Amino acid sequence: MSPLSLSPALSHARFFYLLYILSAHQATFSSQAKLPPALLSSQTMASTAQFFVTLSVLALLACSSYAQLSPNFYATSCPNVQVIVRNAMRQAVNRELRIGASILRLFFHDCFVNGCDASILLDDTATFTGEKNALPNQNSARGFGLIDTIKTNVEAACNATVSCADILALAARDGVVLLGGPSWAVPLGRRDARTASQSAANSQIPSPFASLSTLISMFASKGLNARDMTALSGGHTIGQARCSTFRNRIYNETNIDANFAARLRNGCPATGGDTNLAPLDIQTPNRFGNNYYQNLVARRGLLHSDQELFNGGSQDALVQSYSSNDGAFSSDFAAAMVRMSNISPLTGTNGEIRRDCKRVN
Secondary structure, eight states: OOTTOHHHHHHOOOOOOHHHHHHHHHHHHHHHHHSSSGOOOOOHHHHHHHHHHHHHHHHHTTTSTTTOOOOTTTTTTTTTTHHHHHHHHHHHHHHHHHHHHHHHEEEEEEEETSSSGGGGGGOOSSOOOOOOTTTTTTTTTTOOOHHHHHHHHHHHHHTTSSSSHHHHHHHHHHHHHHOOOOOOOOOOOOOOSOOOOOHHHHSOOOOOOOOOOHHHHHHTTOOOOOHHHHHHHGGGGEEEHHHHHHHHHHHHHSOOOOHHHHHHHTTSSSSSTOOOESSSSOOOTTSSSSSHHHHHTTOOOOOHHGGGGSSSTHHHHHHHHHHOHHHHHHHHHHHHHHHHHHHSSOOOSSBBSBBBTBBOO
């Protein structure tokens, strides 16, 4: 949430309205600035004063979470950054399809802990314990090396310019697109955190065992509504999960297709095999689409938290809609990703532009 407690839409609207006013006054000021001082009227001086007042208001508004983010943030300072990120992601996905899902998950876990600030990428140091070894990330979060590689490529083109937080945001989008999912304009201009919080990662990242009410509440705490939550959960149309996260579901829960559960038990024994993997979407684990919701309707959600979205609760109708309308899901997913990427970014002079994503400067 922004410090002004504005919704992203309202915050953007106010910003662009003020930007329009600023542009109008700036045009007036620029044309009048060419006149000799003797010809500047009181009206001109008033207009000039109003210009600087508007500029001050914009400076204050820039303190809100969204004001300084723009898809064109690097248009002049690093115009090829998106091409660099996309090329690296394409190569990585060609080598291993799973990496697209891994980067998407990494971005999600980053944004849910103190905002989208690349704190998840920091290694532990003597002064703080990072997020990599928090319970939701330990031995499961992956893709750190790929982000480091992309950062190296970006640094070679634009030294000390593009944040690790923005690289992760772009890489998450590109991973989805390369696996057949929707695209969206990624707001850019985030800066990188100088610290991380393992305790926040343990408490603020939704659990695979969470109930629907808990999921709705946890997403609401980040400024995301229930529709956002259900759409973002569709990210589970790609990727895999460990046996330890779905064992109880396939052995003890009743709202599950019997054949589906039996098939999963072959690779996930009642004891042991905690790290054995199963696809989150049994139909198309490496293609982004709405089959995830079709699985939920058929009671084939892998995680307890997945099936909670279609279990006689408030999201049943939306899940049913997404299951038969891939376009609606894709549109809502893209919009929700933009909203999630706007969670408490560091902008302006806050944070830093790390030269190495693993450590602070």
